Amino acid sequence: MDEAGTGRDDRQPRIPNAVADPPIETISANFVPIWQSVTLRPGLDAALSTPLDGGGAAIFHSxxxxxxxxxxxxxxxxxxxxxxxxxxxxxxxxxPYHEATSPFDSLLKDANDGSGRFIxxxxxxxxxxxxxxxxxxVFSKTEQRCLATAVYFEAxxxxxRGQAAVAQVILNRVRNPAYPNTVCKVVYQNDDWFNRCQFSFACDGIADRITDKAAYGLARDVAMAVAAGKIFLPDVASSTHYYASYVNPGWARAMEKMTRIGSHLFYRTFGGGLS
Structure with missing residues (x-):
């Protein structure tokens, strides 16, 4: 897999503003009374959980x-x-609307496997x-550093979005039993094979120096967001391979092409099997 040389897309979308304390007549399905949606912190002022018909101003959580x-x-x-x-x-x-001792208690009931883990x-x-x-x-500092480093040098x-796709491929390999079960082992697999390892930056003989702190900061944010499941790209799906558009690897002919994002083309094995 080769490091892309295309220019970065510097667009920075804004986070939609969460509306606080909306007028009663404008309350939509996006807002639910806090006493119905999350666990209140013990000792929180009673005013925070005053029902609308109680004459008080209810606090809403979007x-x-x-x-x-x-x-x-x-x-x-x-x-x-x-x-x-x-x-x-x-x-x-x-x-303050979430339980201080268990910040994810309010999320567990909605988790897709009931455990709070992203699937x-x-x-x-x-x-x-x-x-x-x-x-x-995967959420340790060491593993996140390996993932961010790979995203930085590869993409x-x-x-x-292109960086998130690369991170997703790496984490797909961690999930796939055909590969090592840690990020660092996946990223540096066969790194002693000069120019023949899994990720080109790891075996190209060039020292891995982080020279662009802003770019590394983005790579680090992408790494955590994808690992956390906040970002999962359906078009990349279970891809375990990618390559840059300026090369033509022989293995691509035996795999299913999923999508192209930027200068990278993403592939998975036919049927999603092991490879």
Whole structure:
């Protein structure tokens, strides 16, 4: 897999504003009374849970508060999930409406497997391994550093979406039992094979120096957002391979082309099987 050399897309979408305390006549399905939607922190002032018919001003909590909580503005338009993996503490709600001792209690009832772990959606052609939750170690500083480093060197010239696609491929390999079960082992697999390893930056003989701190900051944000499940690209789906448009690897002819994002083309095995 080759590092892209295209220019970065610097568009930075804004996070939609969450409306606080909307007038009663404008309340929509997006807003639910806090006493119906989340667990109140013990000891919180009773005024926060005063029903509308009690004569007080009820406090409302928007579902968007959880959807975009912790998400950098530049990634907001890529968010595909209201919930984050329970282990991704970077996305733990910090507002006073959530239980302080268990910040994800209000999310667990809506988690897609009932455990609070993010499970990617399975589509036609995907293999069952895609529905494996990531190992807890993926959220450690070391693993996140490996993922951000790979995104930086493989795709820093791509848009945020293109970088997210590369991160998704790496995490797909972590889920796939045919590959190592840690990010660092996936990224540096066969790194002692000069120019023949899995990710070109890891075995090209060039020192891996981070010279663009802003670009690395974006790569780090992308890495966490994809690991947390806040971003999952359906068109990339269970892809485990990609290559830059200026090369023509022989293995591509034996795989299913999924999509092109920027200068990268993404592939999965036919039937979503192991490879």
């Amino acid at each position: 579902r968007k508060d959880d959807r975009y909580a912790g998400v950098p503005a530049k990634l907001a338009e890529l968010v595909t999930s209201d919930q984050a993996d329970v282990l991704a503490t970077a996305y733990a709600p910090t507002d 990617p959606p399975l589509a036609k052609g995907d293999h069952d391994w895609l529905r494996r939750p990531l190992p807890a170690s 820093r010239g791509e848009s945020a």
